Structure formats: structure tokens, C-alpha cells
Amino acid sequence: xxxxxxxxxxxxxxxxxxxxxxxxxxxxxxxxxxxxxxxxxxxxxxxxxxxxxxxxxxxxxxxxxxxxxxxxxxxxxxxxxxx
Numbered sequence: 001x002x003x004x005x006x007x008x009x010x011x012x013x014x015x016x017x018x019x020x021x022x023x024x025x026x027x028x029x030x031x032x033x034x035x036x037x038x039x040x041x042x043x044x045x046x047x048x049x050x051x052x053x054x055x056x057x058x059x060x061x062x063x064x065x066x067x068x069x070x071x072x073x074x075x076x077x078x079x080x081x082x083x
Contacts, residue, residue, distance in 0.1 A: 011040025011077050044073035 015038065049069035052058055
């Protein structure tokens with residue numbers, strides 16, 4: 001069973017950038033979003049789902065694949081935390 005996303009550390013940003021480099025006057029909120037980037041959990045899930053869809057024998061729905069991808073991502077975050 002997949003964990004509640006709000007109760008699991010998301011690994012932080014996968015591709016953070018310096019908000020001062022990304023910002024221009026009047027665009028601070030955009031710079032903040034850019035600096036945060038996608039979460040490591042989302043990045044792990046995207047890699048997992050790509051692998052699933054690379055298999056021509058894959059079975060199940062898109063929802064099944066998404067749920068399984070986040071299960072894999074959660075397992076990767078747990079393994080990362082213990083190593």
C-alpha cells in the first residue's frame with residue numbers, strides 16, 4: 001500500500017537552482033517555484049513509470065502504473081534514508 005504523500009519525506013528538490021540566479025525584479029514567486037524544482041520522490045516515480053512503459057508486456061491501467069511508480073519511489077527514499 002502506498003504511503004500518504006504528506007507523511008513521507010519527499011527527498012527535497014531533485015534539481016534545485018539558486019533563486020537569486022533565477023529571479024528578476026517582479027518575478028520572485030516564479031523564481032521560488034523554479035528554485036524548489038520537482039521533488040526527488042516525483043523524479044524517482046517518473047523513472048519507475050518509464051521503466052514500466054518500456055516493457056511491451058506491461059499489464060494494467062495508467063492508474064495502476066502511477067500507484068506502482070510511487071510505491072517504488074517510496075521504497076527508494078526509504079533505502080536512501082538507511083544507507
